[in-house]
Amino acid sequence: MSGGGPFRVTVIHDSVDEQLQMRIRRSLPASDHELSFIDSTPFVVNRSRSNHLPVATYFRLFLADVLPQCRGRVLYLDVDVLVRRDVTALWDLDVHDNALAAVQSVHYPFVATRGAVNDWRKLGLDPATRFFNAGVMLVDLERWRGADVKRSALSYLESDSLGGGADQEALNVALSGRWEALTPTWNQQTPLLSDHHGAHLIFSEGEIDEARSDPAIVHFQTRPKPWHRGCTHPWRQDWLECAANVEFDGIEGRRERRLPAEARWRARRAASAILKGR
Ligand SMILES: [Mn+2]
Numbered sequence: 001m002s003g004g005g006p007f008r009v010t011v012i013h014d015s016v017d018e019q020l021q022m023r024i025r026r027s028l029p030a031s032d033h034e035l036s037f038i039d040s041t042p043f044v045v046n047r048s049r050s051n052h053l054p055v056a057t058y059f060r061l062f063l064a065d066v067l068p069q070c071r072g073r074v075l076y077l078d079v080d081v082l083v084r085r086d087v088t089a090l091w092d093l094d095v096h097d098n099a100l101a102a103v104q105s106v107h108y109p110f111v112a113t114r115g116a117v118n119d120w121r122k123l124g125l126d127p128a129t130r131f132f133n134a135g136v137m138l139v140d141l142e143r144w145r146g147a148d149v150k151r152s153a154l155s156y157l158e159s160d161s162l163g164g165g166a167d168q169e170a171l172n173v174a175l176s177g178r179w180e181a182l183t184p185t186w187n188q189q190t191p192l193l194s195d196h197h198g199a200h201l202i203f204s205e206g207e208i209d210e211a212r213s214d215p216a217i218v219h220f221q222t223r224p225k226p227w228h229r230g231c232t233h234p235w236r237q238d239w240l241e242c243a244a245n246v247e248f249d250g251i252e253g254r255r256e257r258r259l260p261a262e263a264r265w266r267a268r269r270a271a272s273a274i275l276k277g278r
Contacts, residue, residue, distance in 0.1 A: 006032040012040045012059045012066055027246035038066050053157070057166045060134060061150050061157075064141050071141060077217075078135035080225055081187075082239050085216040090138050090186065099143035100171075101180035102132035103187035108165070109202045117173055119161035129177040130202075134168040135219045136187040138180075149174050183207050188215035190222045193234065 016024075021037050028035065043062040044055045063076055073091055077083070095101045108116035112127030120127055144150075152174035156162060163169055184192055184203050188211045191197030199208055218238070224231040226239040233239075 006034070008034045009036070010067065011035070011037045012063070013037060014039060014041045014055055014059075023247045040066055053166060058154075058157075060137075060167050060171070061153050063139065064145050064150065067141070074139050074141060076134075076137040076139060078219065080220045081135060082218040082220070082226075082235060082242065083216070084214075084218065084238070087216070089216075090182075093138070093180075093182070095138065095140060095180040097143070098178055098180040099140050099147050099149055100132075100175060101138040101182050102134065103136060103182045103184050103189070104202050105131050105133040106184075106189045106191040106197055106199050106202070107133075109198065111172065111176075115164060117161075117165075117169060118163040123161060123173060123176075125173070125176055130179075130181065131172045132179055132181075133187055133189055133219070133221075134171055135189075135221070136182075136217055138182070184211040185214075185216045188212070188218045188235075190220070190233070 011024075016037055016039075025035060040059045040062060041055055043065055044058040060076060063074065064070075067074065075087055075090060090101075093101065105116075107113075108131045110127060111117040111120040111125050111129040111131050113131065116131045117123065117125065120129070149171070153167065153170035156170040156173045157167065161173075165172075184199075184207050192199045192203075192208060192211055203211070215235075218235045220226050220233055220235070220239070222233075226233060226236040227243070
């Protein structure tokens with residue numbers, strides 16, 4: 001992360017042990033940023049019923065519970081992002097009466113897009129309701145708590161309407177279009193990089209140019225991720241340059257799990273989440 005601050009950074013996780021936390025701390029530049037790690041499993045254990053969702057699926061929904069003393073705004077970031085610009089500019093944006101600001105999804109721009117919200121009609125949603133990508137979210141905690149976003153999203157996650165979009169789908173249904181749209185530079189999604197995925201249907205030429213050439217936040221959405229061999233993402237080199245300054249060896253060229261191994265790994269995670277829930 002460059003510039004701005006001081007920031008209070010909280011890592012929400014379920015498996016970062018103390019040794020790894022120390023290495024991450026030692027990797028950070030000396031600054032007055034405050035870093036803490038919160039294992040969020042306890043917030044979630046009674047949640048993963050029989051819907052086979054890994055516990056980490058729920059973490060985003062509990063962000064206001066993880067920071068109970070926090071008022072004002074927080075910026076939620078996925079782990080697969082590269083922040084290239086001072087994010088304090090985001091804090092000053094007017095989000096009007098909304099609990100959340102985010103960037104419209106390129107893969108799923110509207111609730112009626114295939115794979116976004118299957119039951120949009122049953123749920124009474126306008127098919128043109130915009131759908132956001134939840135990898136970067138600026139959240140107004142007071143409004144988030146006031147609007148009970150977590151509870152609506154949780155009840156959707158446990159309903160029969162849930163498709164394949166997990167917590168991102170649940171948040172979009174809970175807010176049903178009541179979120180502030182950010183320009184795509186704050187969440188450069190991978191399909192923005194080519195002309196063939198419909199980005200021009202939802203963003204202006206100027207917004208797309210900026211997000212492609214000098215993005216504030218790059219979101220490595222698709223596999224292979226930049227730490228995998230064979231990644232050809234145009235911002236991979238920038239990611240590697242950042243990674244070269246941290247205390248991790250051999251970060252470049254990790255072998256990507258083959259699909260069956262990936263499926264087994266996910267199944268194990270899901271299984272352990274269900275066991276913990278009992
Ligand atoms: Mn992501």
